[in-house]
Amino acid sequence: MDEDIEERLRNMAQLRLDDLLEAGCELAEASRLADAESCFRQAMRLGSADGAFNLGNCLAEQERWTEAVDAYDVAIAGGVADARLNLGIVLHELGDLAGEIRAYQQAEAGGDSGGPLGMAFALREQGDREAALAAAQRSAASGNQTAAAVAACWQWCTSHDPSLEPDLRAGAALFPSARADLGDLLLTTGRIEEGRQVLEAGMKLGEVESMLPLGNLYADVLHDDAAAVAAYRAGAALGDAHSHHNLAVLLEQNGDLAGAEHHYRRAIEGGDTLAIRALRELLEEN
Structure with missing residues (x-):
């Protein structure tokens, strides 16, 4: 990071809005999220919807989901259409399915092809595969x-x-x-x-x-x-549970029983229920 950005940080209160946004983006790219957050918060206080949007992104990157929602709400109220899609992603992390879908619907209504795609993944996760495919196809039809x-x-x-x-x-x-x-x-x-x-x-x-x-x-x-x-x-x-399972099977076939047991256990931890029986049979036979 060059000396100029450090000087701008020391004099943040005197920076113009454009300089605050520019500095915040440079800091975010350098993974200096706390400093970037300070710049974007100051920009938001000065009434910048773009500052609120970037603040939401910065907070989301730190997994501060609830704070990110608040920042995106300010950005949306200020006319930043892209914030609707990002809001949906954050609401997904918070487990707010209704809010997530609503955000994606609003993004789609605003012409963002990412809205129906986000909705497609949300619907598929809920088991509605037909509606999910239809949403993905709408997004594809939008380019x-x-x-x-x-x-x-x-x-x-x-x-x-x-x-x-x-x-x-x-x-x-x-x-x-x-x-x-x-x-x-x-x-x-x-x-x-x-x-x-x-x-x-x-x-x-x-x-x-x-x-x-x-x-x-x-x-x-x-x-x-x-x-x-x-x-x-x-x-x-x-972290693929099925890879753990298949690796365990191959290791067991080749006589590496300790290795097989380890990977069966990792598969089970990952949610592979078939590995439970395989591990039990391995332990009973040996």
Whole structure:
């Protein structure tokens, strides 16, 4: 951080509004959130809706959800349309489903294609998959390419329609599940080598969605246990319970019972209920 920004911080009370916003954004980019917050609060006190919006973002990054809601409300009242979408995200963190949906509806009404996409995820989390898909498709129809990728993924999961391949290809770089589903489609249609390459690309990018299916491909089709273990370990390191489970199965098959027990337990902790029986059988047999 250069000396100029430090000087501006020391004289914050004398800064003009534009300087406060500029300094706050520079500080936020440098992860100096407390200092950025001070700049944005001062800007909000001077009546800046943009200052309130940036303050909300700064507070949300610190997971201070309730304070962020208050800041976004000020921004929305001041005419910052983008704050509605961010408000929905924060209300999700607070578990306020009704408020979240309302915020996304208002964002959609204001022409923000992210509104129906946010609504799609909220509805899907509540189990209303039909309404979720419809919301994602509305977002896609408004030009949101990520929403198009999401809709293609959800359709693939229920239909396994090979005609979705162009949409999954287009969305692979936008939504990690689209890459994983593209890999699945390629494997399903017999293009094993290309499917492997797609899933390996996802793994190299750190996309956990590709790691479990890549491990399964190595273990079940290519019979490369070492590569399968590496893929499962990568997924497990990112908290994927199913990767823990499949890794445990492979370790058990190869005689590493202590390792298998460890990963069965981690799978159970992650919510993989099938791992409970597998662990019990391992302990009873050994």
